Amino acid sequence: MAEAKKSTSAKAPKKVATKKKQVKEAELVAEAVPVEAPPEAKIEVEKVTTKAGKHSPKAIKEAEEKEAKEERKASKTPEKAAEAVKATKKPPRTRTERAGKKYRELVKKIDKSKTYSLAEALDLATKTSPTKFDATVELHINLGVDPKQADHNIRGTVVLPAGTGKDVKVAIADEALLTKLDKGTIDFDVLVSTPEFMAKLGKYAKLLGPRGLMPNPKSGTVAKDTAKAVAEAKAGRVEYRVDQAGIIHVGIGKASFTADKLNQNGEAVLGAVRAAKPASLKGVYVESIHVTTTMGPSIKVQT
Numbered sequence: 001m002a003e004a005k006k007s008t009s010a011k012a013p014k015k016v017a018t019k020k021k022q023v024k025e026a027e028l029v030a031e032a033v034p035v036e037a038p039p040e041a042k043i044e045v046e047k048v049t050t051k052a053g054k055h056s057p058k059a060i061k062e063a064e065e066k067e068a069k070e071e072r073k074a075s076k077t078p079e080k081a082a083e084a085v086k087a088t089k090k091p092p093r094t095r096t097e098r099a100g101k102k103y104r105e106l107v108k109k110i111d112k113s114k115t116y117s118l119a120e121a122l123d124l125a126t127k128t129s130p131t132k133f134d135a136t137v138e139l140h141i142n143l144g145v146d147p148k149q150a151d152h153n154i155r156g157t158v159v160l161p162a163g164t165g166k167d168v169k170v171a172i173a174d175e176a177l178l179t180k181l182d183k184g185t186i187d188f189d190v191l192v193s194t195p196e197f198m199a200k201l202g203k204y205a206k207l208l209g210p211r212g213l214m215p216n217p218k219s220g221t222v223a224k225d226t227a228k229a230v231a232e233a234k235a236g237r238v239e240y241r242v243d244q245a246g247i248i249h250v251g252i253g254k255a256s257f258t259a260d261k262l263n264q265n266g267e268a269v270l271g272a273v274r275a276a277k278p279a280s281l282k283g284v285y286v287e288s289i290h291v292t293t294t295m296g297p298s299i300k301v302q303t
Helices: 002-032 039-052 057-075 078-088 101-107 118-127 175-182 195-211 226-235 259-275
Strands: 136-143 155-159 170-172 190-192 237-241 247-254 286-293 299-301
Touching: 118 136, 118 259, 118 286, 118 299, 136 259, 155 259, 170 226, 175 195, 190 226, 226 237, 237 247, 237 259, 247 259, 259 286
Parallel strands: 170 190
Antiparallel strands: 136 247, 136 286, 155 237, 286 299
16 A cells, blocks of 8 residues: 555656646747737727826826916915905995885984984984884993993992883892792892892892892892882882993883983983093093984984
8 A cells, every 4th residue: 555655646746747838838829829909909008108198288288277376376465365355245234224124214314424412312212213112212321431440340220210111020039039039930020138138049149140130239129128129119210330342221211201201311321320430530431322222223412
């Protein structure tokens, strides 16, 4: 058996050599008989080579266009670019241009080049109110103060002689009210409290504060005589306070009020604001005054 296996392994190299010889002969035959590619294949190869070349007509044209584009960019300075954008941008429309036909007709009654007296402005404001409901007449006073300074933070209250024209619901802070506040129920316009009860209301500062309902000594809603504070609130006491822009916005009545009543309320507010002028202020205190109604046009008033 050992001899048989040995003879078989000895024959194997001869077979391998024969196969190698056959492969080599086949390769020589293939080289001797060249196979030509179809004409279509040659044309396609030539086209691809020409298209990819740096000096082809298309490549030269693309390079020229790119160079011209870069030159145009370089020639445009930031100033010229800004001017081009500004020229194409449409100017924003004014409030009058955006408003409806009725508003535009009412605006024509106001002479924008004129500064009116308070009485004239209030009378004109009631005649130019565009709303169907009884609009609030508003007074906007622009002060030359810096609200960041403590003594420039103008704030106070004033009782309007003719009232506000609103049915004001006033509540007095007590244990029953705290139960409602625990449930998040707020059914009042003004909240009055005694100084002693303010400690209990501190828990609800986040609920009352953002709504402007937290009692405050400066607004007259923290008082020992709560009955008097309630009477004043119902009679037409309003609070005024300068905002971050240095402007006071306050309602002084309704468009249905007579001109005389509105003038009384307006004079009361202006008198209180002028009296609150800080001693440290240098320069103009009351810079401008405007009268308007809810959604109505603005009227400039003499300072």
